[in-house]
Amino acid sequence: MSELPFSVSCPTCRKTVVWNEESAYRPFCSKRCRDVDLGAWSFEEYRIPGAPVAPEDLPDEIDEEDKPH
Ligand SMILES: [Zn+2]
Structure with missing residues (x-):
């Protein structure tokens, strides 16, 4: 297998x-x-490809949701 060329994108x-x-x-x-x-x-315009994160998707209240009320 080591003879196969290693390739990246x-x-x-x-x-x-x-x-x-x-x-x-x-x-x-x-x-x-x-x-x-x-x-x-x-120019600080670099973004991680394929991983956009919308603010509403951030789990800012995950601790509250995990606790039994
Ligand atoms: Zn290229």
Whole structure:
């Protein structure tokens, strides 16, 4: 199994990136995608992909709900 190429998804564009010496910008697929991600960080616009959290979904009263009244 160790001969199978390890691959990841580019954090910027989700393109499959083979994790080897040829992928100089891994886990990004290209220098452009890496720069986009770093730029997003610097402008504080980076968001965790696929994990949006709405304020109303936060369990702020979970302790009260777990207690028997
Ligand atoms: Zn990419």
